[in-house]
Amino acid sequence: METLIKKVDEKSVKEAKDILTGGGVVAIPTETVYGLAAVGTNSQAVKKIFEIKGRPSDNPLIAHVHKDYDLNKLVTVKHDYVYDLIKAYTPGPLTMVFESKGVICKEATCGGDTLAVRIPSHVGCQQLLKAIDMPLVAPSANLSKHTSPVTAKHVYDDLSGQIPLILDGGKCSGGIESTVLDVTGKTPRILRAGLITKEMIEAVVGCCGIAEHKEGDKVKSPGVKYKHYRPHCKTALYTREQIKEILDKYNEEIAVGGKPYIMCANDVAENFLEKNLLLLGSTPEQIASNLYDKLLEGEKKSTLIIAVAMPDESGVYMGIMNRLRKSCG
Ligand code: TXA
Numbered sequence: 001m002e003t004l005i006k007k008v009d010e011k012s013v014k015e016a017k018d019i020l021t022g023g024g025v026v027a028i029p030t031e032t033v034y035g036l037a038a039v040g041t042n043s044q045a046v047k048k049i050f051e052i053k054g055r056p057s058d059n060p061l062i063a064h065v066h067k068d069y070d071l072n073k074l075v076t077v078k079h080d081y082v083y084d085l086i087k088a089y090t091p092g093p094l095t096m097v098f099e100s101k102g103v104i105c106k107e108a109t110c111g112g113d114t115l116a117v118r119i120p121s122h123v124g125c126q127q128l129l130k131a132i133d134m135p136l137v138a139p140s141a142n143l144s145k146h147t148s149p150v151t152a153k154h155v156y157d158d159l160s161g162q163i164p165l166i167l168d169g170g171k172c173s174g175g176i177e178s179t180v181l182d183v184t185g186k187t188p189r190i191l192r193a194g195l196i197t198k199e200m201i202e203a204v205v206g207c208c209g210i211a212e213h214k215e216g217d218k219v220k221s222p223g224v225k226y227k228h229y230r231p232h233c234k235t236a237l238y239t240r241e242q243i244k245e246i247l248d249k250y251n252e253e254i255a256v257g258g259k260p261y262i263m264c265a266n267d268v269a270e271n272f273l274e275k276n277l278l279l280l281g282s283t284p285e286q287i288a289s290n291l292y293d294k295l296l297e298g299e300k301k302s303t304l305i306i307a308v309a310m311p312d313e314s315g316v317y318m319g320i321m322n323r324l325r326k327s328c329g
């Protein structure tokens with residue numbers, strides 16, 4: 001199968017819509033990472049997503065809807081704070097897990113009684129969702145375990161030959177996957193950290209928990225137990241205090257004929273003068289936005305990515321550190 005990359009416009013959106021309503025899958029841009037989409041009510045189409053990615057069959061998918069879509073068609077909203085969160089942070093990188101009404105096929109929810117729903121803000125993605133007016137389920141458009149794609153080219157590198165169309169909506173601005181929030185209980189609970197931070201949720205709801213992922217939990221985020229986001233080269237992760245260890249590791253790799261790169265925030269780069277660097281930027285938002293792009297750049301030109309941790313785990317850094325541990329730890 002030939003895989004075409006087409007800029008998002010009226011014509012390509014129409015083509016994507018036709019493929020999707022015909023039971024096919026299409027890669028789509030969102031403001032977080034690219035998604036591999038199928039119509040959420042079509043079991044056969046949804047099965048294709050799992051096959052193409054090599055995704056474990058117990059890891060459910062997120063349903064994406066346009067901003068005027070009536071959520072009550074898909075899920076039961078039990079708590080009023082949900083409407084405050086919708087008002088404050090959607091469309092945007094916030095996924096909420098509700099009690100499902102069973103409209104989305106069981107292949108997508110993996111037979112569970114909950115459904116994760118997200119309203120993406122990416123203009124091209126909204127355009128497609130509006131045109132199709134049905135929920136599209138979509139995991140990140142990478143092969144299972146690999147780093148999530150933030151450009152159409154990244155998707156092509158993983159999935160060319162397996163899908164007919166990649167809608168190109170430019171580089172994703174957010175850069176890490178959405179925050180996944182369990183809203184089935186009286187207090188919302190973060191299942192996966194992202195750009196909508198614990199602090200931002202607390203500011204609206206007054207409180208916000210973080211899931212510890214214990215066995216027997218009613219709502220778990222199965223995805224968090226898998227190895228994830230890993231680039232194809234070797235990796236290592238160090239704290240910002242381990243400058244000597246980082247330089248030793250770097251030199252060891254050079255000594256065996258390798259090509260190491262140090263991936264770090266701009267403020268620690270001065271410790272690594274004249275070394276190969278993958279610079280992530282200065283603010284937490286810049287760092288999130290560049291993280292996967294730099295990992296995917298690094299795996300192409302380097303034998304070892306030496307990642308340097310963030311200063312702490314507050315705000316957006318929580319989501320970044322979660323990805324860094326899984327990709328490089
Ligand atoms: O930003 C994003 O969320 C991207 C873009 C494409 O929208 N999508 C994405 O999908 O990251 P995926 O499949 O790579 O990750 C979905 C996460 C997984 O950790 C999964 O376990 C969790 O959401 N999830 C999905 N449905 C769930 C449910 N019903 N209950 C708990 N966790 C769920």
Ligand code: MG
Pocket residue numbers: 139140148
């Ligand atoms: Mg993923």
